[in-house]
Amino acid sequence: MVAVAPVAVAPRVGPQTSVTSRSGNLVSALRQTQEADLVAVSVRKAEGSVVADRHGDQVAAAYGVDLRAVIEAERVKGSTGEIVRVPVLAPDGLPQRFVLVGIGAGTPQDLRRAAAALGRSARGRRHVITTLGNGSSAEGARAVVEGVVLGGYTPPSAGLKSRTESSPVPQVTLVGAHPEAGLDRGRAHARATVLARDLAETPANLKSPAWLAAQAAELGAAAGLEVRIWDEARLAEEGFGGLLAVGSGSSTPPRFVRIDYRPEGVRARKPIVLVGKGITYDTGGISIKPRTSMVSMKTDMSGAAAVLATLLACPEVGVRRPVTGLLPLAENAFGADSYRPGDVVTTYGGKTVEILNTDAEGRMVLADGLGYAVGNLDPEVVVDIATLTGAASLGLGKRHGALFSNTDRLAAALTAAGAGSGESLWRMPLVEDYRPVLDSTLADIRHVTGRGADTSGGGAITAALFLREFVGNARWAHLDIAGPARSEREEYEVTRGGTGFGARLLLRWLEGLR
Template identity: 85%
Template sequence: MVAVARVEVTPRVGPQTSVTNRSGSLVSAVRETDDVDLIAVSVRKADGSVVADRHGDQVAAAYGVDLASVLVAERVKAGPGEIVRVPVMAPDGLPQRFVLVGIGTGSARDLRRAAAALARKARGRRHVMTTLGDGYSTEGARAVVEGFVLGGYTPPSAGLKSRAESSPAAQLTLVGGHPAIGLDRGRAHARATVLARDLAETPANLKNPAWLAGQAADLGAAAGLDVQIWDESRLADEGFGGLLAVGSGSATPPRFVRIDYRPEGGRRRKPVVLVGKGITFDTGGISIKPRLSMVPMKTDMSGAAAVLAALLACPEVGVRRPVTGLLPLAENAFGAGSYRPGDVVTTYGGRTVEILDTDAEGRLVLADGLAYAVRNLDPDVLVDIATLTGAAGVGLGKRHAALYSTTDRLAGALTEAATGSGEQVWRMPLVEDYRPVLESSVADIRHVPGRGAQTSGGGSITAALFLREFTAGARWAHLDIAGPSRSDRDENEVTRGATGFGTRLLLRWLESLR
């Protein structure tokens, strides 16, 4: 047997860019710091004209340029994310690079996009100073931090040094009036999203279920959370049949992780329960995927990553409600022990499922997680998040998650959190007329429609209907993030690869609960 050398990848517990704030003028702040190599001033539209922020004229005077002439000559439109370099000969004490950053209307969305564009422009820089977000709201300050940290993100390197010019800026200093709570929340949300991205970007030859469970244990303990892990023996003893079936073809057995956050004063309340799909690699099993479809499948645990990252941030942002995260973790491989189409699997709690497609494995592991939650935790609210169906991405594209819920109030709260975070969702219907396609003659239910089913398409809907069967009438929502969990290009605060989608959405929603 030939030994294969492995490089180590360590997920980060903090953002790649350090973010600080100081008051006073931008020029004075720059002159008092000897490592600033990029200075940025925000510009916006006002009454049909483009104007710089309150620091603009002072900075322009220090550089000896006529800012009004530059705005005209460079045809600056101030759209969110527009970056214009001002041609200057820098005097002593000022950096050679001076740019203008368009902030559009100055909304949180536009500020987040502007900061992300600045972060990409600042790759390889030591220290960026900017007035971006000066004088705007708490939400604006949060958006600037999130946009800069996430827009400049690069994946952790697998034993290789990143090229300096592609590395995020080491330091960002925001000059002016930025509400402290906005900066703090922005740091926490960005840090959580960076962790979720790092976990999803970790190669699958390193990231098996035991490894991911170990990360949850170590990070959870450091954050003061209670973490329990089920190994394959305990899973068998307690009847986690869905999880065991999916993991049966892999050399690395499944795990189930429970993470409990119990704030002071909230311990006697029913918990909010989050369940995240954690398939560390998905070959499709015996129903094997095509080669190109398999390439991004190291990110098929993005739901579990989002849940873990959100739980870890709960103490920092002061979530008031008790929260439990459940991570069903497995590798969907194929081998002599693989589960097959035509098998009947007994899930947690005793419900039997007829298997028609081993590549529809995510709903099976979620079924065990949801059933465990309702039987053991008596949840006040139950939310699952998963890279579940290609159908959701076909219907909604790469920037919206499909949202399903049994209650309008919960759907509305999650939609509001999504809008605030910049992570977009679209509510989808739970079409009762589609439910009969999941009827089985040999088990309690099928997990996908059978051949000749009366409905064609609607795969994301039928998957949600299947999951609903395991919620026992609890207030429940399902987020199908198969589309927005991965990106093939940089766009605003989203970077190519794993996006960490759902982390900020869930965390913002948890913050809103009373």
């Protein structure tokens, strides 16, 4: 791609897959939906044998097959996410492809993963009709929608490729009893995750801080949110030293975005503040990264994408608390004006930081965001989310985010939201014995340990301890999502590239606040 001639690309506002529901008989639904080209029936293991849901035998009879014989011949296990094609010669009016989808024990997590497998296998199809989730709870219905949309996701490529691979199925119809409230929540959560993925997957030559700020302004206005943007002149005037230092080496200057959601009819109270790291590309600056470590760095703004997506969904899901999102946006590039190891930077609010590694830029922009939050918003709770440290992914792998908090109740609520959404968190300690390594002889604090890269161990912990210095007495949590924000392979509802991790868990947490 030629950087001097970028293509104008805007993120999608809605999912690629539309999910609707209808009651009644599956066979009747198939005959009334002429464009359907795949039917899926769920199967599970019960009392030592694999059985289909109550619609299975009816569909099999319409196709003229013995479903029990097929299950035995194909050695169907009913395990979560198993997809088995039933060999059929479809009669007129019925889809050409008939598959069985294993749902395991039928828990919401099983249903989300089974639906993701169906969405992935249905790429390139026009319309899927399925009984997946029939008779489940609202949580099960939500999980089915999330799974089928996110499992079939592919990055936006309009204008970027001359030819595209199989696209997600545009229409899925769920037949049977599916609580509408669960379906609505599933659509909203899937839409938020798709937006976060789209933003993360947008190439960095298109995704400057100004571009990302403009997306926030346009999408926020459409959702009825108040959006304010700080340009580089206002950042300098108001003392956003961390953000300006990180962005100093780039030809695309930094931005700071504030997004406010204020629900109607709710008494005035302190806001929940979400702060998302928004590094639109990270070279490491003067402390430059190896080439291979830069490949995925267009996704280093995944925290900001999750916060933006969460704020946009708040009106739709009816969050009953005021929420403010803060997006510190910068490109950490290499240039004549780059900040250097050894510099001392004054962050928002006046705290000075000795720089030892310009590749620890995320905590610098978050310092400004957190400082602004506690200095101006009197927050009830502050949660920051960032692709912050490789140490977090080394310790927890690629499927758990690291959670740090100064409040047990907040940590427990976020952990529960992660478990319910399928975006898992694991609480890590704020080890007080490690705090002295951040002491500086020149400034109020230094932002990494040692002289250069953070080599003393506990890098995710010392990064969290650094951020804690900027939250004052506020209840606070830090989510280090360096591992789960990106994926090299498809697994369950996760697809390759930016995963959108964090949007669903933050939304679920906010929905539970009263």
